Each structure stands twice: as C-alpha cells, then as structure tokens.
Amino acid sequence: MIRVAVAGPRGRMGALAVETLVTQRDMLLVGVLDRKMAEQSATIAGAVPIYTDMATLAEESKPDVLVELTTHETVFSHAKEAIKEGIRPVVGTSGLSAEQIDRLAELSRERGLGCLIVPNFSIGAALMMKFAAVAAKLMPEAEIIELHHSGKKDAPSGTAELTARMMAASIAKSKNLNDDPDKEDGTAVIPIHSVRLPGLLSHQEVLFGGEGQLLTIRHDSFSRESYMSGIKLSVREVMKREGLVYGLDKLIG
Numbered sequence: 001m002i003r004v005a006v007a008g009p010r011g012r013m014g015a016l017a018v019e020t021l022v023t024q025r026d027m028l029l030v031g032v033l034d035r036k037m038a039e040q041s042a043t044i045a046g047a048v049p050i051y052t053d054m055a056t057l058a059e060e061s062k063p064d065v066l067v068e069l070t071t072h073e074t075v076f077s078h079a080k081e082a083i084k085e086g087i088r089p090v091v092g093t094s095g096l097s098a099e100q101i102d103r104l105a106e107l108s109r110e111r112g113l114g115c116l117i118v119p120n121f122s123i124g125a126a127l128m129m130k131f132a133a134v135a136a137k138l139m140p141e142a143e144i145i146e147l148h149h150s151g152k153k154d155a156p157s158g159t160a161e162l163t164a165r166m167m168a169a170s171i172a173k174s175k176n177l178n179d180d181p182d183k184e185d186g187t188a189v190i191p192i193h194s195v196r197l198p199g200l201l202s203h204q205e206v207l208f209g210g211e212g213q214l215l216t217i218r219h220d221s222f223s224r225e226s227y228m229s230g231i232k233l234s235v236r237e238v239m240k241r242e243g244l245v246y247g248l249d250k251l252i253g
Contacts, residue, residue: 002026004235005051005063005087007033007078008070009044013092013224017067018045020228027235031061033078054078058085065235068093072154076100083107083115088241090234091117092227094158105244114241118248119158121230125204126248128219129163132206136167137174139208139215140188147195147203155194159204162247164190167206 004021008014009032021029022045032044035052043049051057066082068075072095079089079096083104096104101117108115120126136142146160168188205218221227230248237251245251 001028002235002239003028003030003062003064004067005029005031005033005057005061005065006067006069007074008068008093009034009050010037011069013227014069016224016228017069017231018048020231021067021235022046022048024232027232030063031057033057033066054081054085054087058082058087063087065090065238067231067235071095076104079104079115080107083111083113086111086113088114088238089116090231090238091115092119092121092231094119094154101244101246108242108244112242114238115244116234116238116241116251117244117246118230118234119162120202121227121234121248122202122219122221123229123233123248123252124226125159125202125219125221126230126252128204128206128217129159129166129247130249130252132163132217133166133170135206135208135215135217136170136190139210140171140174141210142167142206142208143191143193145193145195145205145207147197147200149200149202150196150198152196155196156192157194157202157204159202160192160194163204163206164192166247166249 004027009018029048031049033051037050066087066089068078068091075093082089144160146157167190171188202221208215
C-alpha cells in the first residue's frame with residue numbers, strides 16, 4: 001500500500017486528485033497539506049487529516065509520496081522539504097527554474113529517492129511529445145502553439161518547453177551533433193507561441209512544414225479528468241525510481 005499526501009487540495013486539480021486517490025486499492029491517502037483549509041476544518045474526504053507544515057505531515061502521517069499541486073511560489077520549498085523528510089515528490093506544478101530542478105535532482109540522488117517532475121499528467125500529451133520528437137528527425141522545420149485558460153500564469157507552458165527540448169535533442173541526434181538524446185542542442189530552436197483565453201483548458205499543437213505538405217500533431221485536454229491517469233501512474237512509478245525524472249513520457253516507454 002502506497003501512502004500518499006496531496007499538497008494543494010483546494011485547487012481544482014488538487015481536489016480531483018484527492019477524489020481519485022481515495023478510490024485506489026493500492027494507495028492510501030494519509031494527509032493533505034494546506035494552511036488555509038486547516039483553519040476551517042481538521043479533515044478532508046471523510047477522515048483524511050489536514051496539515052499546515054511538511055514536518056508535521058511527515059511525522060504524523062508518514063507518506064511515501066507527495067503529489068504537489070500548489071503554485072509556483074511554494075512548489076520548490078514543498079518538493080525540497082519532502083525529499084529531506086524522506087518523501088518522494090510527484091510535482092505537477094509549473095514554475096521551477098533550471099537551478100531548482102538541478103537542486104532537487106541532487107537532493108533526490110543523495111537520499112536515494114525518486115522524484116518526478118511532470119509538466120503534464122495527460123497520457124495523451126506525453127504521447128504527443130514523443131510523436132513530435134520522432135517527427136522532428138525528418139521534418140525539423142517546426143513550431144509549437146500552446147493554448148491554455150486565461151488563469152494560467154506561466155507562458156510558455158512547461159509542456160511546450162519540454163516538447164521543444166525533446167524535439168531539439170531529436171534533431172541534434174539525427175544530425176550527429178549530440179550523442180545524448182536528453183541533452184538540449186543549442187543550435188536547434190523550436191519557436192513557441194502562447195495563447196491565453198477564457199474557454200480553453202490545455203491544448204497544444206506542433207506544426208511541421210515541408211515541401212508541399214504540413215504535418216500537425218495536436219493534443220487537447222477538455223477536462224481535468226484527463227490528468228488523473230497520469231497522476232496514478234506517477235505515484236506508482238516514483239516508488240520504483242531513484243533520482244529525478246522529468247516528464248511523463250519517460251514513464252511510458
């Protein structure tokens with residue numbers, strides 16, 4: 001049984017994650033992390049305790065995994081504190097800098113714990129990124145358009161940035177510029193265009209241009225339920241890993 005905690009249960013993603021995790025037979029939701037909610041109630045989802053700080057959550061509920069779904073202001077401190085407490089973070093919150101990711105990678109290696117950073121929990125989005133990386137080998141002239149709801153603060157999205165890195169690495173490898181498929185090639189720059197409008201949720205298309213042809217690879221999330229399969233997969237997979245893994249695509253072969 002995997003003992004799981006959720007940071008950010010008041011958000012729409014966090015609330016849905018709580019509803020999903022309590023139904024899993026191989027998981028036990030042992031606590032949530034939320035200072036404001038704790039001022040109003042002591043428990044959530046029946047009898048799941050609410051905590052205001054990581055240390056107390058770790059000591060009293062002893063989670064194996066923390067699903068981090070808060071904001072860019074708190075995501076790094078939560079993930080860092082979780083690792084120091086022996087808890088494996090599954091981070092779905094965007095906004096981490098390259099330096100912060102490097103620090104989390106260092107901490108997870110030191111503790112021998114898995115740490116997953118997942119810009120997009122949708123299995124379909126992960127497949128879209130993998131397909132785009134394959135297509136980039138043969139059609140390197142490409143651009144990314146990512147479209148999100150007007151409340152999304154970061155632009156470009158983490159999904160678009162990861163897609164661009166994967167495509168650039170694929171192009172570099174195809175040109176024998178780089179033997180490491182995970183290392184970004186500075187000579188390949190994939191333009192990203194960001195759209196923020198009401199009525200959207202999470203959408204991305206990658207356009208590949210060629211002589212007399214256009215290839216479009218597109219993924220659309222119409223509801224946050226599309227992310228729940230990826231959250232469940234990530235919770236199970238982080239228990240098997242040591243060190244940091246970036247991207248859901250790394251978990252699906």
